[in-house]
Amino acid sequence: MTDQVRTDRRRTHASWRQRFHDPISALIFLLPMLTLFILFRFLPVFGSVGLSFTNYKIGGSWDVIGAENYSRMFSDQVFLDSLWTTLLYAAIYVPMTVIVALATAMLLNSVLWGRAVFRGALFLPYVTSFVLAGLIWRWMYEIDGMINSILGWLGTGPVGFLQETSLVLPSLAVVSSWKGFGYSMLILFAGLKSIPTSYLEAARVDGANAWQRFRMIVLPLLRPVMFFVVVIETIAAFQVFDTIYVMTGGGPTRASYTLVYALYDQGFQFFDFGYAATLGVALFLIILVISLIQRRFLDRESDA
Structure with a gap:
Protein backbone atom coordinates (compact mmCIF):
# COMPACT_ATOMS: atom_id res chain seq x y z
CA MET A 1 0.00 0.00 0.00
CA THR A 2 1.49 3.31 -1.05
CA ASP A 3 1.95 6.29 1.25
CA GLN A 4 -0.55 8.28 -0.81
CA VAL A 5 -3.28 5.68 -0.21
CA ARG A 6 -2.56 5.65 3.53
CA THR A 7 -2.72 9.43 3.61
CA ASP A 8 -6.06 9.47 1.76
CA ARG A 9 -7.52 6.92 4.18
CA ARG A 10 -6.39 8.95 7.19
CA ARG A 11 -8.00 12.05 5.71
CA THR A 12 -11.24 10.18 5.02
CA HIS A 13 -11.30 8.76 8.56
CA ALA A 14 -10.60 12.19 10.05
CA SER A 15 -13.31 13.74 7.87
CA TRP A 16 -15.95 11.27 9.03
CA ARG A 17 -14.85 11.69 12.67
CA GLN A 18 -15.15 15.47 12.32
CA ARG A 19 -18.60 15.17 10.72
CA PHE A 20 -19.72 13.00 13.63
CA HIS A 21 -18.13 15.25 16.22
CA ASP A 22 -19.52 18.58 14.96
CA PRO A 23 -23.26 17.70 15.35
CA ILE A 24 -22.60 16.39 18.88
CA SER A 25 -20.82 19.60 19.83
CA ALA A 26 -23.67 21.66 18.38
CA LEU A 27 -26.23 19.56 20.26
CA ILE A 28 -24.39 20.06 23.55
CA PHE A 29 -24.50 23.84 23.10
CA LEU A 30 -28.17 23.72 22.06
CA LEU A 31 -29.24 21.33 24.81
CA PRO A 32 -30.07 23.94 27.52
CA MET A 33 -32.25 26.02 25.18
CA LEU A 34 -33.72 22.87 23.60
CA THR A 35 -34.66 21.60 27.06
CA LEU A 36 -36.39 24.88 27.92
CA PHE A 37 -38.15 24.86 24.55
CA ILE A 38 -39.48 21.35 25.13
CA LEU A 39 -40.54 22.07 28.72
CA PHE A 40 -42.27 25.38 28.06
CA ARG A 41 -43.44 24.94 24.45
CA PHE A 42 -44.04 21.35 23.43
CA LEU A 43 -45.18 19.87 26.75
CA PRO A 44 -47.77 22.63 27.43
CA VAL A 45 -49.21 22.13 23.94
CA PHE A 46 -49.62 18.38 24.42
CA GLY A 47 -50.83 18.93 27.98
CA SER A 48 -53.48 21.37 26.77
CA VAL A 49 -54.69 18.89 24.16
CA GLY A 50 -55.05 16.21 26.84
CA LEU A 51 -56.71 18.63 29.26
CA SER A 52 -59.26 19.64 26.62
CA PHE A 53 -60.78 16.14 26.83
CA THR A 54 -61.48 16.53 30.57
CA ASN A 55 -63.69 18.66 32.82
CA TYR A 56 -60.80 19.59 35.09
CA LYS A 57 -61.37 22.36 37.61
CA ILE A 58 -59.25 23.50 40.55
CA GLY A 59 -60.05 21.84 43.85
CA GLY A 60 -62.44 19.22 42.53
CA SER A 61 -62.56 15.84 40.90
CA TRP A 62 -62.36 15.54 37.16
CA ASP A 63 -63.22 12.99 34.52
CA VAL A 64 -62.40 12.31 30.90
CA ILE A 65 -65.41 13.54 28.92
CA GLY A 66 -64.20 12.98 25.38
CA ALA A 67 -65.15 15.62 22.84
CA GLU A 68 -67.87 17.29 24.93
CA ASN A 69 -65.80 20.46 25.32
Missing part, protein backbone atom coordinates in the same frame (compact mmCIF):
# COMPACT_ATOMS: atom_id res chain seq x y z
CA TYR A 70 -65.45 20.75 21.56
CA SER A 71 -69.18 20.26 21.05
CA ARG A 72 -69.80 22.90 23.69
CA MET A 73 -67.35 25.26 22.01
CA PHE A 74 -69.06 25.18 18.62
CA SER A 75 -72.44 25.81 20.24
CA ASP A 76 -71.14 28.45 22.66
CA GLN A 77 -72.30 31.89 21.53
CA VAL A 78 -69.61 33.56 23.65
CA PHE A 79 -66.92 31.66 21.76
CA LEU A 80 -68.46 32.46 18.39
CA ASP A 81 -68.79 36.15 19.28
CA SER A 82 -65.22 36.32 20.58
CA LEU A 83 -63.95 34.63 17.41
CA TRP A 84 -65.84 37.13 15.26
CA THR A 85 -64.47 40.01 17.37
CA THR A 86 -60.95 38.64 16.92
CA LEU A 87 -61.44 38.41 13.15
CA LEU A 88 -62.71 42.01 13.03
CA TYR A 89 -59.79 43.19 15.12
CA ALA A 90 -57.33 41.35 12.85
CA ALA A 91 -58.99 42.85 9.76
CA ILE A 92 -58.34 46.33 11.18
CA TYR A 93 -54.97 45.78 12.84
CA VAL A 94 -53.08 43.81 10.17
CA PRO A 95 -53.54 46.20 7.18
CA MET A 96 -52.91 49.20 9.41
CA THR A 97 -49.70 47.79 10.84
CA VAL A 98 -48.36 46.53 7.51
CA ILE A 99 -49.03 49.86 5.78
CA VAL A 100 -47.44 51.88 8.60
CA ALA A 101 -44.45 49.52 8.76
CA LEU A 102 -43.94 49.65 4.99
CA ALA A 103 -44.28 53.44 4.85
CA THR A 104 -41.81 54.00 7.68
CA ALA A 105 -39.39 51.44 6.22
CA MET A 106 -39.41 53.27 2.88
CA LEU A 107 -38.95 56.63 4.58
CA LEU A 108 -36.12 55.18 6.64
CA ASN A 109 -34.54 53.76 3.50
CA SER A 110 -34.54 57.22 1.92
CA VAL A 111 -32.82 58.88 4.89
CA LEU A 112 -29.21 59.76 4.11
CA TRP A 113 -27.99 60.75 7.58
CA GLY A 114 -28.90 59.78 11.14
CA ARG A 115 -30.48 56.53 9.96
CA ALA A 116 -29.49 54.62 13.09
CA VAL A 117 -31.05 57.30 15.33
CA PHE A 118 -34.35 57.24 13.45
CA ARG A 119 -34.35 53.44 13.38
CA GLY A 120 -33.88 53.28 17.14
CA ALA A 121 -36.57 55.90 17.78
CA LEU A 122 -39.09 54.11 15.58
CA PHE A 123 -38.30 50.74 17.16
CA LEU A 124 -38.58 52.08 20.72
CA PRO A 125 -42.37 51.50 21.10
CA TYR A 126 -41.86 47.80 20.32
CA VAL A 127 -39.70 47.30 23.41
CA THR A 128 -42.10 49.28 25.60
CA SER A 129 -44.24 47.33 28.04
CA PHE A 130 -47.75 46.54 26.80
CA VAL A 131 -49.13 47.49 30.22
CA LEU A 132 -47.35 50.84 30.23
CA ALA A 133 -48.42 51.60 26.66
CA GLY A 134 -52.01 50.62 27.47
CA LEU A 135 -52.16 52.86 30.53
CA ILE A 136 -50.75 55.85 28.62
CA TRP A 137 -53.12 55.41 25.68
CA ARG A 138 -56.10 54.84 27.96
CA TRP A 139 -55.39 58.23 29.55
CA MET A 140 -55.06 59.76 26.09
CA TYR A 141 -58.39 58.25 25.01
CA GLU A 142 -60.36 59.44 28.06
CA ILE A 143 -63.11 62.03 27.67
CA ASP A 144 -60.89 64.65 29.32
CA GLY A 145 -57.68 63.16 27.87
CA MET A 146 -55.18 64.64 25.45
CA ILE A 147 -56.83 63.52 22.21
CA ASN A 148 -60.24 64.89 23.18
CA SER A 149 -58.59 68.08 24.37
CA ILE A 150 -57.07 68.53 20.92
CA LEU A 151 -60.44 67.78 19.32
CA GLY A 152 -61.99 70.39 21.62
CA TRP A 153 -59.51 73.02 20.43
CA LEU A 154 -60.53 72.12 16.87
CA GLY A 155 -64.20 72.66 17.74
CA THR A 156 -65.20 68.99 17.80
CA GLY A 157 -67.05 67.42 20.70
CA PRO A 158 -65.45 64.72 22.87
CA VAL A 159 -65.38 61.20 21.46
CA GLY A 160 -65.75 58.07 23.57
CA PHE A 161 -63.01 56.03 21.93
CA LEU A 162 -63.19 53.22 24.49
CA GLN A 163 -66.84 53.68 25.44
CA GLU A 164 -68.48 53.29 22.01
CA THR A 165 -68.77 49.79 20.57
CA SER A 166 -68.12 51.00 17.03
CA LEU A 167 -64.85 52.73 17.98
CA VAL A 168 -63.28 50.46 20.57
CA LEU A 169 -61.70 47.95 18.17
CA PRO A 170 -60.17 50.60 15.85
CA SER A 171 -58.91 52.47 18.93
CA LEU A 172 -57.28 49.33 20.32
CA ALA A 173 -55.84 48.50 16.91
CA VAL A 174 -54.18 51.92 16.77
CA VAL A 175 -52.50 51.25 20.12
CA SER A 176 -51.31 47.79 19.13
CA SER A 177 -50.13 49.04 15.74
CA TRP A 178 -48.17 51.87 17.36
CA LYS A 179 -46.69 49.35 19.79
CA GLY A 180 -45.81 46.62 17.29
CA PHE A 181 -45.04 48.14 13.90
CA GLY A 182 -41.33 48.58 14.68
CA TYR A 183 -40.52 44.88 14.33
CA SER A 184 -42.19 44.59 10.93
CA MET A 185 -40.58 47.86 9.90
CA LEU A 186 -37.10 46.42 10.47
CA ILE A 187 -37.96 43.28 8.49
CA LEU A 188 -39.29 45.33 5.58
CA PHE A 189 -36.33 47.68 5.81
CA ALA A 190 -33.98 44.70 5.46
CA GLY A 191 -36.03 43.55 2.45
CA LEU A 192 -35.74 47.00 0.85
CA LYS A 193 -31.98 47.00 1.36
CA SER A 194 -31.74 43.67 -0.50
CA ILE A 195 -33.31 45.13 -3.67
CA PRO A 196 -30.52 45.98 -6.16
CA THR A 197 -30.32 49.72 -6.73
CA SER A 198 -29.45 49.05 -10.37
CA TYR A 199 -33.08 47.99 -11.00
CA LEU A 200 -34.43 51.26 -9.64
CA GLU A 201 -31.83 53.31 -11.49
CA ALA A 202 -32.67 51.57 -14.77
CA ALA A 203 -36.38 52.23 -14.24
CA ARG A 204 -35.65 55.89 -13.44
CA VAL A 205 -33.62 56.22 -16.64
CA ASP A 206 -36.53 54.70 -18.60
CA GLY A 207 -38.80 57.44 -17.25
CA ALA A 208 -40.69 55.55 -14.53
CA ASN A 209 -41.98 57.78 -11.75
CA ALA A 210 -41.83 56.95 -8.02
CA TRP A 211 -45.20 55.15 -7.96
CA GLN A 212 -44.36 53.06 -11.03
CA ARG A 213 -41.00 52.06 -9.55
CA PHE A 214 -42.73 51.08 -6.31
CA ARG A 215 -45.51 49.11 -8.02
CA MET A 216 -43.45 47.40 -10.73
CA ILE A 217 -40.13 46.78 -8.94
CA VAL A 218 -40.27 47.24 -5.18
CA LEU A 219 -43.52 45.39 -4.43
CA PRO A 220 -42.81 42.28 -6.57
CA LEU A 221 -39.31 41.89 -5.10
CA LEU A 222 -40.60 42.57 -1.60
CA ARG A 223 -43.50 40.12 -1.85
CA PRO A 224 -41.92 37.21 0.12
CA VAL A 225 -41.05 39.58 2.97
CA MET A 226 -44.53 41.09 2.82
CA PHE A 227 -46.16 37.67 3.14
CA PHE A 228 -44.01 36.92 6.19
CA VAL A 229 -44.90 40.24 7.81
CA VAL A 230 -48.62 39.75 7.14
CA VAL A 231 -48.54 36.30 8.73
CA ILE A 232 -46.67 37.31 11.89
CA GLU A 233 -48.91 40.33 12.35
CA THR A 234 -52.00 38.15 11.88
CA ILE A 235 -50.71 35.80 14.55
CA ALA A 236 -50.12 38.80 16.83
CA ALA A 237 -53.68 39.97 16.17
CA PHE A 238 -55.15 36.61 17.19
CA GLN A 239 -53.05 36.58 20.37
CA VAL A 240 -53.94 40.10 21.53
CA PHE A 241 -54.67 40.26 25.25
CA ASP A 242 -52.51 42.71 27.23
CA THR A 243 -53.82 45.87 25.59
CA ILE A 244 -57.46 44.80 25.94
CA TYR A 245 -56.99 43.68 29.54
CA VAL A 246 -55.47 47.01 30.56
CA MET A 247 -57.63 49.36 28.50
CA THR A 248 -61.15 47.89 28.24
CA GLY A 249 -61.41 44.57 30.07
CA GLY A 250 -63.30 43.20 27.08
CA GLY A 251 -65.92 45.96 27.09
CA PRO A 252 -67.99 47.86 26.40
CA THR A 253 -70.68 45.16 26.25
CA ARG A 254 -68.01 42.66 25.13
CA ALA A 255 -67.27 44.64 21.98
CA SER A 256 -63.55 43.95 22.53
CA TYR A 257 -63.96 40.47 24.00
CA THR A 258 -61.44 38.50 21.93
CA LEU A 259 -60.67 34.79 21.83
CA VAL A 260 -57.68 34.99 24.16
CA TYR A 261 -59.73 37.04 26.61
CA ALA A 262 -62.43 34.35 26.56
CA LEU A 263 -59.71 31.77 27.24
CA TYR A 264 -58.48 33.86 30.18
CA ASP A 265 -61.97 34.17 31.64
CA GLN A 266 -62.70 30.45 31.38
CA GLY A 267 -59.39 29.51 32.98
CA PHE A 268 -58.75 32.18 35.59
CA GLN A 269 -62.20 33.59 36.32
CA PHE A 270 -64.41 30.49 36.13
CA PHE A 271 -61.55 27.97 36.71
CA ASP A 272 -62.91 25.73 33.96
CA PHE A 273 -59.50 24.63 32.76
CA GLY A 274 -60.79 21.84 30.56
CA TYR A 275 -62.86 24.22 28.45
CA ALA A 276 -60.12 26.88 28.55
CA ALA A 277 -57.70 24.30 27.15
CA THR A 278 -60.21 23.59 24.37
CA LEU A 279 -60.21 27.27 23.42
CA GLY A 280 -56.41 27.19 23.50
CA VAL A 281 -56.35 24.23 21.12
CA ALA A 282 -58.70 26.08 18.77
CA LEU A 283 -56.42 29.11 18.85
CA PHE A 284 -53.40 26.89 18.21
CA LEU A 285 -55.08 25.34 15.17
CA ILE A 286 -55.96 28.76 13.78
CA ILE A 287 -52.35 29.90 14.12
CA LEU A 288 -51.13 26.61 12.61
CA VAL A 289 -53.36 27.11 9.56
CA ILE A 290 -52.00 30.63 9.15
CA SER A 291 -48.44 29.30 9.36
CA LEU A 292 -49.18 26.68 6.70
CA ILE A 293 -50.59 29.42 4.48
CA GLN A 294 -47.38 31.36 5.01
CA ARG A 295 -45.28 28.36 3.98
CA ARG A 296 -47.44 27.75 0.91
CA PHE A 297 -47.05 31.30 -0.33
CA LEU A 298 -43.32 31.37 0.37
CA ASP A 299 -42.84 28.08 -1.47
CA ARG A 300 -44.81 29.48 -4.39
CA GLU A 301 -42.58 32.54 -4.45
CA SER A 302 -39.41 30.45 -4.31
CA ASP A 303 -40.60 28.27 -7.20
CA ALA A 304 -41.55 31.27 -9.34
Whole structure:
Protein backbone atom coordinates (compact mmCIF):
# COMPACT_ATOMS: atom_id res chain seq x y z
CA MET A 1 0.00 0.00 0.00
CA THR A 2 1.49 3.31 -1.05
CA ASP A 3 1.95 6.29 1.25
CA GLN A 4 -0.55 8.28 -0.81
CA VAL A 5 -3.28 5.68 -0.21
CA ARG A 6 -2.56 5.65 3.53
CA THR A 7 -2.72 9.43 3.61
CA ASP A 8 -6.06 9.47 1.76
CA ARG A 9 -7.52 6.92 4.18
CA ARG A 10 -6.39 8.95 7.19
CA ARG A 11 -8.00 12.05 5.71
CA THR A 12 -11.24 10.18 5.02
CA HIS A 13 -11.30 8.76 8.56
CA ALA A 14 -10.60 12.19 10.05
CA SER A 15 -13.31 13.74 7.87
CA TRP A 16 -15.95 11.27 9.03
CA ARG A 17 -14.85 11.69 12.67
CA GLN A 18 -15.15 15.47 12.32
CA ARG A 19 -18.60 15.17 10.72
CA PHE A 20 -19.72 13.00 13.63
CA HIS A 21 -18.13 15.25 16.22
CA ASP A 22 -19.52 18.58 14.96
CA PRO A 23 -23.26 17.70 15.35
CA ILE A 24 -22.60 16.39 18.88
CA SER A 25 -20.82 19.60 19.83
CA ALA A 26 -23.67 21.66 18.38
CA LEU A 27 -26.23 19.56 20.26
CA ILE A 28 -24.39 20.06 23.55
CA PHE A 29 -24.50 23.84 23.10
CA LEU A 30 -28.17 23.72 22.06
CA LEU A 31 -29.24 21.33 24.81
CA PRO A 32 -30.07 23.94 27.52
CA MET A 33 -32.25 26.02 25.18
CA LEU A 34 -33.72 22.87 23.60
CA THR A 35 -34.66 21.60 27.06
CA LEU A 36 -36.39 24.88 27.92
CA PHE A 37 -38.15 24.86 24.55
CA ILE A 38 -39.48 21.35 25.13
CA LEU A 39 -40.54 22.07 28.72
CA PHE A 40 -42.27 25.38 28.06
CA ARG A 41 -43.44 24.94 24.45
CA PHE A 42 -44.04 21.35 23.43
CA LEU A 43 -45.18 19.87 26.75
CA PRO A 44 -47.77 22.63 27.43
CA VAL A 45 -49.21 22.13 23.94
CA PHE A 46 -49.62 18.38 24.42
CA GLY A 47 -50.83 18.93 27.98
CA SER A 48 -53.48 21.37 26.77
CA VAL A 49 -54.69 18.89 24.16
CA GLY A 50 -55.05 16.21 26.84
CA LEU A 51 -56.71 18.63 29.26
CA SER A 52 -59.26 19.64 26.62
CA PHE A 53 -60.78 16.14 26.83
CA THR A 54 -61.48 16.53 30.57
CA ASN A 55 -63.69 18.66 32.82
CA TYR A 56 -60.80 19.59 35.09
CA LYS A 57 -61.37 22.36 37.61
CA ILE A 58 -59.25 23.50 40.55
CA GLY A 59 -60.05 21.84 43.85
CA GLY A 60 -62.44 19.22 42.53
CA SER A 61 -62.56 15.84 40.90
CA TRP A 62 -62.36 15.54 37.16
CA ASP A 63 -63.22 12.99 34.52
CA VAL A 64 -62.40 12.31 30.90
CA ILE A 65 -65.41 13.54 28.92
CA GLY A 66 -64.20 12.98 25.38
CA ALA A 67 -65.15 15.62 22.84
CA GLU A 68 -67.87 17.29 24.93
CA ASN A 69 -65.80 20.46 25.32
CA TYR A 70 -65.45 20.75 21.56
CA SER A 71 -69.18 20.26 21.05
CA ARG A 72 -69.80 22.90 23.69
CA MET A 73 -67.35 25.26 22.01
CA PHE A 74 -69.06 25.18 18.62
CA SER A 75 -72.44 25.81 20.24
CA ASP A 76 -71.14 28.45 22.66
CA GLN A 77 -72.30 31.89 21.53
CA VAL A 78 -69.61 33.56 23.65
CA PHE A 79 -66.92 31.66 21.76
CA LEU A 80 -68.46 32.46 18.39
CA ASP A 81 -68.79 36.15 19.28
CA SER A 82 -65.22 36.32 20.58
CA LEU A 83 -63.95 34.63 17.41
CA TRP A 84 -65.84 37.13 15.26
CA THR A 85 -64.47 40.01 17.37
CA THR A 86 -60.95 38.64 16.92
CA LEU A 87 -61.44 38.41 13.15
CA LEU A 88 -62.71 42.01 13.03
CA TYR A 89 -59.79 43.19 15.12
CA ALA A 90 -57.33 41.35 12.85
CA ALA A 91 -58.99 42.85 9.76
CA ILE A 92 -58.34 46.33 11.18
CA TYR A 93 -54.97 45.78 12.84
CA VAL A 94 -53.08 43.81 10.17
CA PRO A 95 -53.54 46.20 7.18
CA MET A 96 -52.91 49.20 9.41
CA THR A 97 -49.70 47.79 10.84
CA VAL A 98 -48.36 46.53 7.51
CA ILE A 99 -49.03 49.86 5.78
CA VAL A 100 -47.44 51.88 8.60
CA ALA A 101 -44.45 49.52 8.76
CA LEU A 102 -43.94 49.65 4.99
CA ALA A 103 -44.28 53.44 4.85
CA THR A 104 -41.81 54.00 7.68
CA ALA A 105 -39.39 51.44 6.22
CA MET A 106 -39.41 53.27 2.88
CA LEU A 107 -38.95 56.63 4.58
CA LEU A 108 -36.12 55.18 6.64
CA ASN A 109 -34.54 53.76 3.50
CA SER A 110 -34.54 57.22 1.92
CA VAL A 111 -32.82 58.88 4.89
CA LEU A 112 -29.21 59.76 4.11
CA TRP A 113 -27.99 60.75 7.58
CA GLY A 114 -28.90 59.78 11.14
CA ARG A 115 -30.48 56.53 9.96
CA ALA A 116 -29.49 54.62 13.09
CA VAL A 117 -31.05 57.30 15.33
CA PHE A 118 -34.35 57.24 13.45
CA ARG A 119 -34.35 53.44 13.38
CA GLY A 120 -33.88 53.28 17.14
CA ALA A 121 -36.57 55.90 17.78
CA LEU A 122 -39.09 54.11 15.58
CA PHE A 123 -38.30 50.74 17.16
CA LEU A 124 -38.58 52.08 20.72
CA PRO A 125 -42.37 51.50 21.10
CA TYR A 126 -41.86 47.80 20.32
CA VAL A 127 -39.70 47.30 23.41
CA THR A 128 -42.10 49.28 25.60
CA SER A 129 -44.24 47.33 28.04
CA PHE A 130 -47.75 46.54 26.80
CA VAL A 131 -49.13 47.49 30.22
CA LEU A 132 -47.35 50.84 30.23
CA ALA A 133 -48.42 51.60 26.66
CA GLY A 134 -52.01 50.62 27.47
CA LEU A 135 -52.16 52.86 30.53
CA ILE A 136 -50.75 55.85 28.62
CA TRP A 137 -53.12 55.41 25.68
CA ARG A 138 -56.10 54.84 27.96
CA TRP A 139 -55.39 58.23 29.55
CA MET A 140 -55.06 59.76 26.09
CA TYR A 141 -58.39 58.25 25.01
CA GLU A 142 -60.36 59.44 28.06
CA ILE A 143 -63.11 62.03 27.67
CA ASP A 144 -60.89 64.65 29.32
CA GLY A 145 -57.68 63.16 27.87
CA MET A 146 -55.18 64.64 25.45
CA ILE A 147 -56.83 63.52 22.21
CA ASN A 148 -60.24 64.89 23.18
CA SER A 149 -58.59 68.08 24.37
CA ILE A 150 -57.07 68.53 20.92
CA LEU A 151 -60.44 67.78 19.32
CA GLY A 152 -61.99 70.39 21.62
CA TRP A 153 -59.51 73.02 20.43
CA LEU A 154 -60.53 72.12 16.87
CA GLY A 155 -64.20 72.66 17.74
CA THR A 156 -65.20 68.99 17.80
CA GLY A 157 -67.05 67.42 20.70
CA PRO A 158 -65.45 64.72 22.87
CA VAL A 159 -65.38 61.20 21.46
CA GLY A 160 -65.75 58.07 23.57
CA PHE A 161 -63.01 56.03 21.93
CA LEU A 162 -63.19 53.22 24.49
CA GLN A 163 -66.84 53.68 25.44
CA GLU A 164 -68.48 53.29 22.01
CA THR A 165 -68.77 49.79 20.57
CA SER A 166 -68.12 51.00 17.03
CA LEU A 167 -64.85 52.73 17.98
CA VAL A 168 -63.28 50.46 20.57
CA LEU A 169 -61.70 47.95 18.17
CA PRO A 170 -60.17 50.60 15.85
CA SER A 171 -58.91 52.47 18.93
CA LEU A 172 -57.28 49.33 20.32
CA ALA A 173 -55.84 48.50 16.91
CA VAL A 174 -54.18 51.92 16.77
CA VAL A 175 -52.50 51.25 20.12
CA SER A 176 -51.31 47.79 19.13
CA SER A 177 -50.13 49.04 15.74
CA TRP A 178 -48.17 51.87 17.36
CA LYS A 179 -46.69 49.35 19.79
CA GLY A 180 -45.81 46.62 17.29
CA PHE A 181 -45.04 48.14 13.90
CA GLY A 182 -41.33 48.58 14.68
CA TYR A 183 -40.52 44.88 14.33
CA SER A 184 -42.19 44.59 10.93
CA MET A 185 -40.58 47.86 9.90
CA LEU A 186 -37.10 46.42 10.47
CA ILE A 187 -37.96 43.28 8.49
CA LEU A 188 -39.29 45.33 5.58
CA PHE A 189 -36.33 47.68 5.81
CA ALA A 190 -33.98 44.70 5.46
CA GLY A 191 -36.03 43.55 2.45
CA LEU A 192 -35.74 47.00 0.85
CA LYS A 193 -31.98 47.00 1.36
CA SER A 194 -31.74 43.67 -0.50
CA ILE A 195 -33.31 45.13 -3.67
CA PRO A 196 -30.52 45.98 -6.16
CA THR A 197 -30.32 49.72 -6.73
CA SER A 198 -29.45 49.05 -10.37
CA TYR A 199 -33.08 47.99 -11.00
CA LEU A 200 -34.43 51.26 -9.64
CA GLU A 201 -31.83 53.31 -11.49
CA ALA A 202 -32.67 51.57 -14.77
CA ALA A 203 -36.38 52.23 -14.24
CA ARG A 204 -35.65 55.89 -13.44
CA VAL A 205 -33.62 56.22 -16.64
CA ASP A 206 -36.53 54.70 -18.60
CA GLY A 207 -38.80 57.44 -17.25
CA ALA A 208 -40.69 55.55 -14.53
CA ASN A 209 -41.98 57.78 -11.75
CA ALA A 210 -41.83 56.95 -8.02
CA TRP A 211 -45.20 55.15 -7.96
CA GLN A 212 -44.36 53.06 -11.03
CA ARG A 213 -41.00 52.06 -9.55
CA PHE A 214 -42.73 51.08 -6.31
CA ARG A 215 -45.51 49.11 -8.02
CA MET A 216 -43.45 47.40 -10.73
CA ILE A 217 -40.13 46.78 -8.94
CA VAL A 218 -40.27 47.24 -5.18
CA LEU A 219 -43.52 45.39 -4.43
CA PRO A 220 -42.81 42.28 -6.57
CA LEU A 221 -39.31 41.89 -5.10
CA LEU A 222 -40.60 42.57 -1.60
CA ARG A 223 -43.50 40.12 -1.85
CA PRO A 224 -41.92 37.21 0.12
CA VAL A 225 -41.05 39.58 2.97
CA MET A 226 -44.53 41.09 2.82
CA PHE A 227 -46.16 37.67 3.14
CA PHE A 228 -44.01 36.92 6.19
CA VAL A 229 -44.90 40.24 7.81
CA VAL A 230 -48.62 39.75 7.14
CA VAL A 231 -48.54 36.30 8.73
CA ILE A 232 -46.67 37.31 11.89
CA GLU A 233 -48.91 40.33 12.35
CA THR A 234 -52.00 38.15 11.88
CA ILE A 235 -50.71 35.80 14.55
CA ALA A 236 -50.12 38.80 16.83
CA ALA A 237 -53.68 39.97 16.17
CA PHE A 238 -55.15 36.61 17.19
CA GLN A 239 -53.05 36.58 20.37
CA VAL A 240 -53.94 40.10 21.53
CA PHE A 241 -54.67 40.26 25.25
CA ASP A 242 -52.51 42.71 27.23
CA THR A 243 -53.82 45.87 25.59
CA ILE A 244 -57.46 44.80 25.94
CA TYR A 245 -56.99 43.68 29.54
CA VAL A 246 -55.47 47.01 30.56
CA MET A 247 -57.63 49.36 28.50
CA THR A 248 -61.15 47.89 28.24
CA GLY A 249 -61.41 44.57 30.07
CA GLY A 250 -63.30 43.20 27.08
CA GLY A 251 -65.92 45.96 27.09
CA PRO A 252 -67.99 47.86 26.40
CA THR A 253 -70.68 45.16 26.25
CA ARG A 254 -68.01 42.66 25.13
CA ALA A 255 -67.27 44.64 21.98
CA SER A 256 -63.55 43.95 22.53
CA TYR A 257 -63.96 40.47 24.00
CA THR A 258 -61.44 38.50 21.93
CA LEU A 259 -60.67 34.79 21.83
CA VAL A 260 -57.68 34.99 24.16
CA TYR A 261 -59.73 37.04 26.61
CA ALA A 262 -62.43 34.35 26.56
CA LEU A 263 -59.71 31.77 27.24
CA TYR A 264 -58.48 33.86 30.18
CA ASP A 265 -61.97 34.17 31.64
CA GLN A 266 -62.70 30.45 31.38
CA GLY A 267 -59.39 29.51 32.98
CA PHE A 268 -58.75 32.18 35.59
CA GLN A 269 -62.20 33.59 36.32
CA PHE A 270 -64.41 30.49 36.13
CA PHE A 271 -61.55 27.97 36.71
CA ASP A 272 -62.91 25.73 33.96
CA PHE A 273 -59.50 24.63 32.76
CA GLY A 274 -60.79 21.84 30.56
CA TYR A 275 -62.86 24.22 28.45
CA ALA A 276 -60.12 26.88 28.55
CA ALA A 277 -57.70 24.30 27.15
CA THR A 278 -60.21 23.59 24.37
CA LEU A 279 -60.21 27.27 23.42
CA GLY A 280 -56.41 27.19 23.50
CA VAL A 281 -56.35 24.23 21.12
CA ALA A 282 -58.70 26.08 18.77
CA LEU A 283 -56.42 29.11 18.85
CA PHE A 284 -53.40 26.89 18.21
CA LEU A 285 -55.08 25.34 15.17
CA ILE A 286 -55.96 28.76 13.78
CA ILE A 287 -52.35 29.90 14.12
CA LEU A 288 -51.13 26.61 12.61
CA VAL A 289 -53.36 27.11 9.56
CA ILE A 290 -52.00 30.63 9.15
CA SER A 291 -48.44 29.30 9.36
CA LEU A 292 -49.18 26.68 6.70
CA ILE A 293 -50.59 29.42 4.48
CA GLN A 294 -47.38 31.36 5.01
CA ARG A 295 -45.28 28.36 3.98
CA ARG A 296 -47.44 27.75 0.91
CA PHE A 297 -47.05 31.30 -0.33
CA LEU A 298 -43.32 31.37 0.37
CA ASP A 299 -42.84 28.08 -1.47
CA ARG A 300 -44.81 29.48 -4.39
CA GLU A 301 -42.58 32.54 -4.45
CA SER A 302 -39.41 30.45 -4.31
CA ASP A 303 -40.60 28.27 -7.20
CA ALA A 304 -41.55 31.27 -9.34
